[in-house]
Amino acid sequence: MINASLKTLRAALDARQISSVELATLFLDRIQAANPALNAFITVDGDGALAAARAADERIAAGQAGPLTGIPLAHKDVFCTEGVLTTCGSRMLANFVSPYDAHVVTQLKAAGAVTLGKTNMDEFAMGSSNENSWFGPARNPWNTAKVPGGSSGGSAAAVAARLAPVATGTDTGGSVRQPAALTGITGIKPTYGVVSRYGMIAYASSLDQAGAFAASAEDCAPLLSAMAGFDPRDSTSLERPTEDYGRLLAAPAGNKPLQGLRIGLPREFFGPGMADDVRATVEAALAQYRALGAITVDVDLPNARLAIPAYYVIAPAEASSNLSRFDGVRYGHRAAEYGDLNDMYCRSRAEGFGDEVKRRILVGTYVLSHGYYDAYYLQAQKLRRLIAEDFRAAFTQCDVIAGPTSPTTAWGIGEKTDDPVQMYLSDIYTIAVNLAGLPGLSQPCGFGADGLPVGLQLIGDYFSEAGLLNAAHRYQQATDWHLRRPEGTA
Amino acid sequence: MSRTDWEVVIGLEVHSQLNTASKIFSGASTAFGAEPNVQASAVDIALPGVLPVLNRGAVERAIRFGLAIGATVAPKSVFARKNYFYPDLPKGYQISQFELPVVQGGAITIRVGEGDKAYEKTVQLTRAHLEEDAGKSLHEDFHGMSGIDLNRAGTPLLEIVSEPDMRSSAEAVAYARALHALVRWIDICDGNMQEGSFRCDANVSVRPRGQEKFGTRREIKNLNSFRFLQQAIDYEVQWQIERLEDGGTIQQATVLFDPDSGETRMMRSKEDAHDYRYFPDPDLLPLVISEEWIARVRGGMPELPEAMKARFVADFGLSAYDATTLTASKEVAAYFQATVDAAGKANAKLCANWVMGELAARLNKAELDIAASPVAPAQLAGMVARIADNTISNAIAKKVFEALWNGEGGDGADAADQVIDCQGLKQVTDSGAIEGLIDEVLAANPKSVEEFRAGKEKAFNALVGQVMKASKGKANPGQVNELLRRKLQA
Numbered sequence: 001m002i003n004a005s006l007k008t009l010r011a012a013l014d015a016r017q018i019s020s021v022e023l024a025t026l027f028l029d030r031i032q033a034a035n036p037a038l039n040a041f042i043t044v045d046g047d048g049a050l051a052a053a054r055a056a057d058e059r060i061a062a063g064q065a066g067p068l069t070g071i072p073l074a075h076k077d078v079f080c081t082e083g084v085l086t087t088c089g090s091r092m093l094a095n096f097v098s099p100y101d102a103h104v105v106t107q108l109k110a111a112g113a114v115t116l117g118k119t120n121m122d123e124f125a126m127g128s129s130n131e132n133s134w135f136g137p138a139r140n141p142w143n144t145a146k147v148p149g150g151s152s153g154g155s156a157a158a159v160a161a162r163l164a165p166v167a168t169g170t171d172t173g174g175s176v177r178q179p180a181a182l183t184g185i186t187g188i189k190p191t192y193g194v195v196s197r198y199g200m201i202a203y204a205s206s207l208d209q210a211g212a213f214a215a216s217a218e219d220c221a222p223l224l225s226a227m228a229g230f231d232p233r234d235s236t237s238l239e240r241p242t243e244d245y246g247r248l249l250a251a252p253a254g255n256k257p258l259q260g261l262r263i264g265l266p267r268e269f270f271g272p273g274m275a276d277d278v279r280a281t282v283e284a285a286l287a288q289y290r291a292l293g294a295i296t297v298d299v300d301l302p303n304a305r306l307a308i309p310a311y312y313v314i315a316p317a318e319a320s321s322n323l324s325r326f327d328g329v330r331y332g333h334r335a336a337e338y339g340d341l342n343d344m345y346c347r348s349r350a351e352g353f354g355d356e357v358k359r360r361i362l363v364g365t366y367v368l369s370h371g372y373y374d375a376y377y378l379q380a381q382k383l384r385r386l387i388a389e390d391f392r393a394a395f396t397q398c399d400v401i402a403g404p405t406s407p408t409t410a411w412g413i414g415e416k417t418d419d420p421v422q423m424y425l426s427d428i429y430t431i432a433v434n435l436a437g438l439p440g441l442s443q444p445c446g447f448g449a450d451g452l453p454v455g456l457q458l459i460g461d462y463f464s465e466a467g468l469l470n471a472a473h474r475y476q477q478a479t480d481w482h483l484r485r486p487e488g489t490a
Numbered sequence: 491m492s493r494t495d496w497e498v499v500i501g502l503e504v505h506s507q508l509n510t511a512s513k514i515f516s517g518a519s520t521a522f523g524a525e526p527n528v529q530a531s532a533v534d535i536a537l538p539g540v541l542p543v544l545n546r547g548a549v550e551r552a553i554r555f556g557l558a559i560g561a562t563v564a565p566k567s568v569f570a571r572k573n574y575f576y577p578d579l580p581k582g583y584q585i586s587q588f589e590l591p592v593v594q595g596g597a598i599t600i601r602v603g604e605g606d607k608a609y610e611k612t613v614q615l616t617r618a619h620l621e622e623d624a625g626k627s628l629h630e631d632f633h634g635m636s637g638i639d640l641n642r643a644g645t646p647l648l649e650i651v652s653e654p655d656m657r658s659s660a661e662a663v664a665y666a667r668a669l670h671a672l673v674r675w676i677d678i679c680d681g682n683m684q685e686g687s688f689r690c691d692a693n694v695s696v697r698p699r700g701q702e703k704f705g706t707r708r709e710i711k712n713l714n715s716f717r718f719l720q721q722a723i724d725y726e727v728q729w730q731i732e733r734l735e736d737g738g739t740i741q742q743a744t745v746l747f748d749p750d751s752g753e754t755r756m757m758r759s760k761e762d763a764h765d766y767r768y769f770p771d772p773d774l775l776p777l778v779i780s781e782e783w784i785a786r787v788r789g790g791m792p793e794l795p796e797a798m799k800a801r802f803v804a805d806f807g808l809s810a811y812d813a814t815t816l817t818a819s820k821e822v823a824a825y826f827q828a829t830v831d832a833a834g835k836a837n838a839k840l841c842a843n844w845v846m847g848e849l850a851a852r853l854n855k856a857e858l859d860i861a862a863s864p865v866a867p868a869q870l871a872g873m874v875a876r877i878a879d880n881t882i883s884n885a886i887a888k889k890v891f892e893a894l895w896n897g898e899g900g901d902g903a904d905a906a907d908q909v910i911d912c913q914g915l916k917q918v919t920d921s922g923a924i925e926g927l928i929d930e931v932l933a934a935n936p937k938s939v940e941e942f943r944a945g946k947e948k949a950f951n952a953l954v955g956q957v958m959k960a961s962k963g964k965a966n967p968g969q970v971n972e973l974l975r976r977k978l979q980a
Contacts, residue, residue, distance in 0.1 A: 086538065102539055198541050202539070325581045325582050
């Protein structure tokens, strides 16, 4: 059951081969056993999980089960959960209990999913390795000396190690896709505005988007379907009819299920900077796609190289403002001792925030300051439009864009922590997607020289999530990379 | 050397609280006077993860204002974050509008001064923008600590900014009064200055008359009465002139007015000014206002003071002065209109005289608003009709009015008739009766008769007075005049 797909779990629950309570217990036991080594969870909510599982069992018994009723899941600790700690990986919120549920949490509760707990993350979702967590780094189940990626490292590690069948994450510059790649699972970030940000603690509001983690594209689909949908409480939420993102997956596979699919390969994603083993693995995956009937075409994203500088202006600018509310006045960390008001602010924030968060607040404050705003912030917004325009042009020549998710496989814990810029460069293939607001997905496509997973990124046009999941699913029907598990997950 | 002739330059920024039932970005109530923090929702206290949603009622009020002053209602305006730390500013930024405000331009005509010296002037407006109010810091009763009340946080404000068009404190007060009357007229603000619903900041500078360049300004913050506005400007102007004449210079600064001492004192200098790091709020889409929306709002607009004034002149034959006085406030205009509606258009001038004269004087003495007048418009109209049809004279009407004021004659529209009947105030118009009185008076005052015949016109007036007295004021004065003269010249 630990390794079962959602389809199998659904069937087992509906056939009463297993109860939701039993299933939750199974995963809670696994968490208890494996989490000390992985640090994937910040909070495990056993009582809440069992209560939700009992309710799910009643629903199943009443014949009112939906696709996720009784399915255990984990939430990234960026989502507010009523009555359960929501830390955002920060000392600032180490004791914060939200009085309300995030929209995503509400949706999944309503679907009958069973929340096992809250997963580790880079503090305020700022990071690419999960090392910037007040609660210590989460570890990669394939090799616990390696990072699981970030910022949603805990969710990725939890799914990869089968501590939860599925998990939520958020992706501001690659924080779902990159950890999915580094831990050998599937992760999708939908079009900006598809999932409400209400109750999702903001890092960079114009880029933040919730996403889904699972072993396979097929398992991501029902999770994303339940998370998505218009929410009037988020003004950037898009008013669109609800979708079944898995609607294309049931069609018969056939010999060439992706016949005619045009896959664009951006020259800029295949240049220097990509590790040789990653390149070879990605090339092999593309060959597989051609075998499935797809054709590959070269496309250009001439401004993609400017994505990282643009991102590291826009995201910190928004973050510097978004994080101002953490001032020690109403909730969160307040210094034990302080002089005047200003001293209280300084000490509380100095103590409450970690280095990377401080770094981004400082950068963001700087680029918004009088005299620098035009040169940095406005300039970055122009680049953002150019990057979106590049994608628009590319999608006139192709249906899907493919390339590596990360230039390397997972690196060692501590390896890049002294060099923030090197760390920033690890998101070079994912960031442009957020700047353009497009949907993107990462799926496992093999292993590097070190035996660590390699991810293939697929980028679609706006609202093409169902198509992206289908493109991944057809590949997964023909390959078994998504079925590979790290040791200890039998 | 002759003393410099200084010219005063004043621009006003007025914060007008919009009378929506709920806040500008949350559903919490805006009612005044509740227990601290009971009207602060998750959004208002800026819990992690919450998002603002724009209240369209606030936008509609901004549109009304824009239409009322002949401004451009921007088809697209943008909400921006104004970043600064203060305990009563929960998010660490205020959502306001900066580069693209919702209302642009416009003008208001004001009347300054009284009587012969009164003049009209048009004040241009720069802009009006929507923003949220902050909470309140309470520095008393907390034993060395400060209390924070966030009930007011998120209350919608329209900040109305004038051009530096005013040249005296009298003009500034006239402008503030006109604006105050207008926002109440179009029902977007209750205008309650004690409760802070209408607060003025005055930018004040002086320059030698004839100099084109503006002097350096100081901004007087938060004036919540017209009297304080006048006092603060007068003090500030005097202070600036004295300083300049002493050879000093003015430094740009923000100052506070102390009503107890009548002085302004510096709050912060330009050097200490905040860098607010404005940038577009990524949580809110640009505010788009369609032509249709504007047309709909225009359709629901009341007749504006200028239009009503013109109508009073054209339809009722009132002087421009009377029309201006009667449209100085929504309540006075409504009272007058209701009186005319009941008394008939032909009696409009008479109605105007009574509303501006006796009624205004009595209300003023009793410190009552016209809406609380003990004499209802229909009652006043009933009395005016009796003046018009010669049932009572103007002199007797004062007696009748006094009775109406005291509630005599009942609540009905026929109160004046009741009073006239009960007190026997009906004018005597029977020529025979009046001639009888005249004969008695002539017989009793032979000296006056002699004087009149000798050419002393004064003696005639004395005789009229005697006849009126004999009739207890009830004789028709016109008839008395006519009959007396006929008799004397016979």
